[in-house]
Amino acid sequence: xxxxxxxxxxxxxxxxxxxxxxxxxxxxxxxxxxxxxxxxxxxxxxxxxxxxxxxxxxxxxxxxxxxxxxxxxxxxxxxxxxxxxxxxxxxxxxxxxxxxxxxxxxxxxxxxxxxxxxxxxxxxxxxxxxxxxxxxxxxxxxxxxxxxxxxxxxxxxxxxxxxxxxxxxxxxxxxxxxxxxxxxxxxxxxxxxxxxxxxxxxxxxxxxxxxxxxxxxxxxxxxxxxxxxxxxxxxxxxxxxxxxxxxxxxxxxxxxxxxxxxxxxxxxxxxxxxxxxxxxxxxxxxxxxxxxxxxxxxxxxxxxxxxxxxxxxxxxxxxxxxxxxxxxxxxxxxxxxxxxxxxxxxxxxxxxxxxxxxxxxxxxxxxxxxxxxxxxxxxxxxxxxxxxxxxxxxxxxxxxxxxxxxxxxxxxxxxxxxxxxxxxxxxxxxxxxxxxxxxxxxxxxxxxxxxxxxxxxxxxxxxxxxxxxxxxxxxxxxxxxxxxxxxxxxxxxxxxxxxxxxxxxxxxxxxxxxxxxxxxxxxxxxxxxxxxxxxxxxxxxxxxxxxxxxxxxxxxxxxxxxxxxx
Amino acid sequence: xxxxxxxxxxxxxxxxxxxxxxxxxxxxxxxxxxxxxxxxxxxxxxxxxxxxxxxxxxxxxxxxxxxxxxxxxxxxxxxxxxxxxxxxxxxxxxxxxxxxxxxxxxxxxxxxxxxxxxxxxxxxxxxxxxxxxxxxxxxxxxxxxxxxxxxxxxxxxxxxxxxxxxxxxxxxxxxxxxxxxxxxxxxxxxxxxxxxxxxxxxxxxxxxxxxxxxxxxxxxxxxxxxxxxxxxxxxxxxxxxxxxxxxxxxxxxxxxxxxxxxxxxxxxxxxxxxxxxxxxxxxxxxxxxxxxxxxxxxxxxxxxxxxxxxxxxxxxxxxxxxxxxx
Numbered sequence: 001x002x003x004x005x006x007x008x009x010x011x012x013x014x015x016x017x018x019x020x021x022x023x024x025x026x027x028x029x030x031x032x033x034x035x036x037x038x039x040x041x042x043x044x045x046x047x048x049x050x051x052x053x054x055x056x057x058x059x060x061x062x063x064x065x066x067x068x069x070x071x072x073x074x075x076x077x078x079x080x081x082x083x084x085x086x087x088x089x090x091x092x093x094x095x096x097x098x099x100x101x102x103x104x105x106x107x108x109x110x111x112x113x114x115x116x117x118x119x120x121x122x123x124x125x126x127x128x129x130x131x132x133x134x135x136x137x138x139x140x141x142x143x144x145x146x147x148x149x150x151x152x153x154x155x156x157x158x159x160x161x162x163x164x165x166x167x168x169x170x171x172x173x174x175x176x177x178x179x180x181x182x183x184x185x186x187x188x189x190x191x192x193x194x195x196x197x198x199x200x201x202x203x204x205x206x207x208x209x210x211x212x213x214x215x216x217x218x219x220x221x222x223x224x225x226x227x228x229x230x231x232x233x234x235x236x237x238x239x240x241x242x243x244x245x246x247x248x249x250x251x252x253x254x255x256x257x258x259x260x261x262x263x264x265x266x267x268x269x270x271x272x273x274x275x276x277x278x279x280x281x282x283x284x285x286x287x288x289x290x291x292x293x294x295x296x297x298x299x300x301x302x303x304x305x306x307x308x309x310x311x312x313x314x315x316x317x318x319x320x321x322x323x324x325x326x327x328x329x330x331x332x333x334x335x336x337x338x339x340x341x342x343x344x345x346x347x348x349x350x351x352x353x354x355x356x357x358x359x360x361x362x363x364x365x366x367x368x369x370x371x372x373x374x375x376x377x378x379x380x381x382x383x384x385x386x387x388x389x390x391x392x393x394x395x396x397x398x399x400x401x402x403x404x405x406x407x408x409x410x411x412x413x414x415x416x417x418x419x420x421x422x423x424x425x426x427x428x429x430x431x432x433x434x435x436x437x438x439x440x441x442x443x444x445x446x447x448x449x450x451x452x453x454x455x456x457x458x459x460x461x462x463x464x465x466x467x468x469x470x471x472x473x474x475x476x477x478x479x480x481x482x483x484x485x486x487x488x489x490x491x492x493x494x495x496x497x498x499x500x501x502x503x504x505x506x507x508x509x510x511x512x513x514x515x516x517x518x519x520x521x522x523x524x525x526x527x528x529x530x531x532x533x534x535x536x537x538x539x540x541x542x543x544x545x546x547x548x549x550x551x552x553x554x555x556x557x558x559x560x561x562x563x564x565x566x
Numbered sequence: 567x568x569x570x571x572x573x574x575x576x577x578x579x580x581x582x583x584x585x586x587x588x589x590x591x592x593x594x595x596x597x598x599x600x601x602x603x604x605x606x607x608x609x610x611x612x613x614x615x616x617x618x619x620x621x622x623x624x625x626x627x628x629x630x631x632x633x634x635x636x637x638x639x640x641x642x643x644x645x646x647x648x649x650x651x652x653x654x655x656x657x658x659x660x661x662x663x664x665x666x667x668x669x670x671x672x673x674x675x676x677x678x679x680x681x682x683x684x685x686x687x688x689x690x691x692x693x694x695x696x697x698x699x700x701x702x703x704x705x706x707x708x709x710x711x712x713x714x715x716x717x718x719x720x721x722x723x724x725x726x727x728x729x730x731x732x733x734x735x736x737x738x739x740x741x742x743x744x745x746x747x748x749x750x751x752x753x754x755x756x757x758x759x760x761x762x763x764x765x766x767x768x769x770x771x772x773x774x775x776x777x778x779x780x781x782x783x784x785x786x787x788x789x790x791x792x793x794x795x796x797x798x799x800x801x802x803x804x805x806x807x808x809x810x811x812x813x814x815x816x817x818x819x820x821x822x823x824x825x826x827x828x829x830x831x832x833x834x835x836x837x838x839x840x841x842x843x844x845x846x847x848x849x850x851x852x853x854x855x856x857x858x859x860x861x862x863x864x865x866x867x868x869x870x871x872x873x874x875x876x877x878x879x880x881x882x883x884x885x886x887x888x889x890x891x892x
Contacts, residue, residue: 031736036845040651047604124618126604129611187652208660209837210733237736241835245716246731249723255736408848438598438850445605458607468611475605475612 028563029235030543031257032555033247037209037240041195042186043166044117044125054212054238057558058197059166062091062110067552070356070461072160076105076167076198086155086505089138091163093146098219099169100197107148111140112170114150116177123183130162130465133502155503157510158464169196200231200559212238222559231559232545252276257540258554262411262533263343269538277541283548284354285345286535290412290456291527292330292403292419294323296479297448298487308448312397317452317479318488321380323525327366328373329426330419336531339414343536347529349518350470354535354550356461357507360515363522373426384427391427400429405454406437415530416454444478453478454530461551463514464502470494470517479526490524571871578867582860587632589859593852594628600648600850622648624852635853644860645853649845654857658842662861664733665838669827671754672761673820680766681812684773689800691778699770706767715760715833722756729753731835757834761827765819772815776808783807810881817873820865 036050043055062077074080077091097105118127119137131137138150138159150159172194176185186195192203200222201214214236222230239256241247251259252272261269266280273279294317297308307314316322336344345353349363377383381394390398403423405416413434420432430452443450455478457469468474472486472495486492494517501513521527537548544562548554601619604610619625623634635645644654687696722728729735735749780786781804789799831840839858846854 037841039649042651045651047607047610124614124621126607126610126614128614132611184651188650189652189656205739207734207837208657209664209841211736213739239732239736240837241731242841243731243833243835246719246833246835249719249730250732253723253726253730255729436596436598437848438600438602439596440598441602441605442598445602455606 028233029237030233030558030561030563031237031239031255033241033250033256033259034212034238035240035242035244035247038188038206038212038238040187041190041203041206042183044123044127044168045183047126053555054203054214055166056199057201057214057236057555058195058199058203059168060199061164061166062093063160063164065161065164065461065551067556068547068549070551072164075164076110077163080160080163082159082505084151086157086159086503087152089150089156089159089163090143091148091150093148094221095146097198097221099171100202100217100219101169101172102219103169103171103196105167105169105198106145107142108145109170110148110167111142112174113165113167114138114140116174117168117182118165120177120182122180127162127165129468131165134499155505157502157504158462161462161465167198169198172196201236204235210240212240214238220559224560232562233558236558251278251538254540257543258546258548259538260548260553261536261538263341263536266341266343266536278538279541281537281539281548282343283535283537284550285347285352285532287352287354287460287550288456288458288532289347289350289352289527290415290454290530290532292326292416292530293453293455293478293527294326295448295450295452296526298480299448309451312393312395313401313451316382316393316399319380320524321376322382323528324366325373325376325380325382325426326423327525327528328369328376329422330366330528330530331368331422332531333368335415335418338418339411340531340533343534344531345534346531348522349529350459350466350521350527351463351518352459352532352550355459356551358461358463358511358514360518363518365522366528370422370426377426382427389427390429398429399427400431401451402431402433403452403454404433404435404440404443404450406440407434408437409456411533412454412456419454419530445475445481448481463517464498467498467502471498488524490520493520571875574867574871574874578864578871581867582863585859585863586856589856590632590635590852591628593850593855594631596850598850599624600852603849618648622646631852635856644857647846647851647854647857649849649851649854654853657854658839658857658861661837661839661842662865664836665827665831665840666865668754668757668761668831668836668838669820671758672765672827673816675758675762676765676769676819677816679762680769681773683766684770685777685800685805687770687774688777688781696774700774703767703770706763707771709763711760711764712829712833714763715756715830718756718760719834728755730756733837757827757830757836760830769812769815769819772812773808776811777804780804780808806880810877813873813876813880815873816876817870820869820872 034050034053038051038054039048040046040051041055041058043052043059046052046055060075062075063072064075065071066073076093076097078094080089080091082089093107099105117123118125118131133152133156134154136153138152141149141151143149173182173185176182188206188208192205195203197217200217200220202217204215205213216231216234220230224230239250241250247256247259248261248265248269250256254276269280295309296314296318298311298314298318300307332346336342336346348365349360351359353359353361377391382391382399384391385396386392390400392398403416403420405412407413417432420430423430440453444453459466469476471477472480472483472491475481477483480487486495497513497517501510504510504513535550537554539546539548539554542564544564545557545560546554547557549556601615601624604615623631638645646652647654647657650657683699687699690696719730723730729752733750733753738746738749741749786799786804789803827838828840828843830836831838832844839862842854843858846858
């Protein structure tokens with residue numbers, strides 16, 4: 001018994017001694033967190049942000065996208081020019097570029113990367129789509145060690161942005177490609193020293209499910225204004241923390257240096273800024289969109305001959321007045337107040353203001369006005385004739401539908417529930433259902449038997465890369481995907497804009513075209529946009545040069561982030 | 567004894583086969599597949615997704631897929647994780663060993679604390695210490711693990727000094743050898759404490775009950791009457807008999823702890839099976855899910871087998887392999 005008591009007494013004694021303190025050089029590093037472990041260190045097959053957040057530091061491309069403005073900037077290439085009306089693009093590489101193993105990086109590596117990796121039909125490369133225009137891929141020619149030419153058969157204006165794809169070393173990977181095993185090369189089990197990179201950091205260690213450690217690449221070319229070589233940091237560590245509450249606690253305790261937080265946590269962290277030495281920076285609405293979409297699919301299942309969606313419902317959803325009434329009925333301020341703790345922004349068009357140069361601010365808005373919504377429905381013939389509180393269409397069918405969204409995204413579920421209530425308020429009989437994400441995608445991509453959905457899409461600076469959503473032939477053209485011919489005049493108009501804009505070399509003209517597209521979307525409402533959350537970052541005081549932005553997050557200028565001397 | 571073990575392992579193999587088949591079917595029955603996430607990405611073309619489906623064989627009939635997987639398994643290949651782009655076996659092992667490590671500590675703590683407490687309570691039946699410990703046991707039994715985990719984490723964060731998630735500190739590799747041991751020990755403190763609380767409470771109650779029953783047996787009275795010292799009566803004669811049912815519990819506990827630990831592991835970011843299971847199921851990473859089920863199933867079966875063997879070692883009356891014996 002005495003022994004037992006000793007054992008019990010030992011537990012608090014052990015915990016009382018606190019965490020052991022490290023010895024030696026360890027201060028010049030940044031510790032951040034990642035919600036899930038990386039799946040691969042191969043940038044060609046990397047798809048999820050948990051992998052690309054890391055590979056983006058390891059492999060850099062000819063160009064880069066400015067993390068704040070979304071502008072295309074030189075990176076491995078110093079300059080580029082187009083000829084033949086935007087069909088040919090010629091890039092000039094920096095002199096004396098090196099891989100992290102000291103080998104020279106030349107135009108041959110670039111050709112190898114494009115021809116044999118991204119454009120290789122045997123490799124499921126996620127980047128291939130953005131290099132393809134009207135089904136065509138470019139022909140790549142090496143002109144000299146530092147000059148390379150890409151040639152399309154059709155003009156491709158946004159090509160410099162696509163050229164940000166990471167370049168990989170031919171001398172290391174050629175054998176794997178020849179052997180047909182490239183896709184499994186550089187998986188997470190790889191010996192870090194065998195991964196040869198050209199970015200500011202290289203892989204030092206991956207501890208399965210726990211952390212990824214990057215260290216400074218001594219062969220990285222970039223220098224700061226004073227001629228000091230970048231990056232400043234010796235190390236960057238990604239701690240894998242799945243649970244967001246644990247992330248916050250780890251940040252408070254000083255184990256993490258930067259975290260992104262949502263409005264929910266803002267009041268929790270705000271009063272603790274002095275106690276735990278950090279600042280909170282609000283940088284504006286998130287990129288990407290969340291929206292309400294009505295299924296307008298009038299197609300039939302070719303096997304059974306039955307329509308995908310009840311034609312009665314398809315008729316309501318195809319009525320633009322019906323969609324406009326729905327948009328007026330949504331109380332966006334209330335959603336921001338309740339779901340986002342007041343830290344959010346209403347969205348009216350397909351591009352978030354944070355998404356850079358193509359955002360068009362003057363799209364049609366639908367401020368909360370339930371009376372107007374009711375009036376629109378009345379005028380369009382959706383009237384409650386039986387007096388039971390539910391409106392009926394002119395043929396007497398009660399207006400009844402179900403909103404679905406994916407379970408697991410708390411914000412999205414809560415938004416969908418509030419939308420349901422708002423729509424019920426104007427006399428529609430609306431149900432709500434949450435299903436598993438994969439099951440929902442199955443409905444959106446294959447069975448097309450959904451009615452109304454609340455979904456989200458990610459978004460970058462250039463609208464062209466959303467073609468799959470906006471072209472009426474696109475697979476993600478959710479409200480009526482994969483049409484052979486656009487069935488609605490405004491869809492034909494959008495198709496025309498996208499085809500024209502990708503060929504247009506003049507930036508101002510492209511901007512005009514995409515503004516026109518945003519205007520049409522605002523008028524026709526295939527998607528009714530719901531608010532975006534404010535992006536907030538909590539940043540430890542000892543860090544310098546952290547300039548978070550919605551587009552690039554806090555890591556877009558990682559090579560310039562430094563730790564202040566104390 | 568050897569024959570018994572072999573027979574048990576054969577049955578186990580059949581069980582695992584059935585489990586793998588059922589898992590396979592269930593994943594396939596669920597709508598959607600691993601590629602769903604990619605289909606929703608505007609920057610990944612349909613042809614790339616289709617190419618992946620072809621490469622992973624997802625377009626084949628379910629039975630063909632299962633047959634192929636089984637064939638590979640016979641050659642020692644557990645399949646390939648779509649999400650992680652690597653063989654399942656290595657992936658499962660890397661996580662399984664962290665879970666086994668955690669569970670070994672939990673079992674050590676549980677038994678080292680619960681057995682003495684149970685025995686103590688039985689000897690001091692209905693005294694104040696017994697009542698206090700019993701009350702604590704009921705509290706421990708009734709608090710859900712995930713809730714306790716959050717509460718303890720919050721407390722730890724308020725007090726400071728104890729890490730609130732993960733297995734090692736961010737500065738782990740800069741620590742001395744001894745520092746590393748302390749670091750991992752501290753990271754284990756909360757999950758071990760939380761999981762052990764629930765397990766300990768139950769075990770303590772069972773120990774107490776068994777002990778009380780054995781202490782009322784005639785041979786205990788006889789031993790006492792013959793003048794054996796009290797500690798010999800309790801620790802040698804009574805305990806050895808009282809412990810029999812506990813060994814059966816040990817086997818089940820071993821398996822239960824693996825599943826019970828999953829929740830705590832996820833909350834606490836412990837890099838064990840919990841993380842892997844959750845992610846594999848959510849992404850419908852077919853072969854990984856089956857691999858994880860096989861891994862956990864194997865633990866369950868080995869746990870039970872271990873318990874049976876221990877039972878035989880402890881109680882010579884139990885014979886293996888004979889008709890009527892357990």
